[in-house]
Amino acid sequence: MNSVEVDEDIWLARYGLHPRGRDLDAVRELLAEQTRRERKSQGHGDTILMKLCVVQLFTAAAAGATGPTDDVLLIWRAKRASFDAGCSIDVQLLCGGGLDATKAYLAGLGTEEGEAALRWITHCEESEDFEEFTPAGWAAYYAEYYAQEG
Template identity: 60%
Template sequence: MDQDESLHRYGLHPAGTDLDAVRELLADHTRRERRAQGDGDTELMKLCCVQLFHTAALDDVLLIWQAKSAGMDADCSIDIQLLCGSGLARTKAYLSSRSLPAAEAALERLIHCEAAGDFEDFTTDAYAARWAAYYAA
């Protein structure tokens, strides 16, 4: 499945019954990208992260982080803000509560990006609207 097929099948706001398929698709392409840069479809990975952002489920934060950190192309394609579907404060609190190396790395990056101004005026609604416009084009 490619980005266009996923967008057609699931839309930007997948129904609850489709979320597991989106997660599996993201996990599969994350594994591919980790195996060899370029093997994963980073545009599809980005879309999956956008779809999961809209669910605002904290359980998806580390899955999105794994995708973002799968390789250089994925890191550039997947915005750090996509970890924050539940908001920046809730995401940081969630990551702080997890004693996993991936959670610590994600939290460190969030803090660094926040200090650099990447979350200035960030709201989940405005960020979601940006992606709606992006995929409508």
């Protein structure tokens, strides 16, 4: 897919907030591509489009359409691609399958990347960024957010 021609509005119209099956693969591919661009040349990825892809993956996990932790590292890489991406992609979006499941998954990886993500989530949890967090609540928030954007 040539994402140069794709923007947030086109992507949202094409897949909505709840892509399924092969459409999720397209979301993952676009997110990975935009992450590479953003990492390679700060500002050459589309962080607005990246956030939409992350929200799509988050809602898939929150709805049980994917495994609860299938996309955690992909989302973490996107968040870490640049300062702008880090600000755009909320830490809660790592936890579509739930906070506890995400933390357990990251702890069990035994990798530097997993440990870094776990440390960040734990830090944010201690800072009360996860007060009243539920995947369903955040999915509802983003459904309303993107409905207003359209």
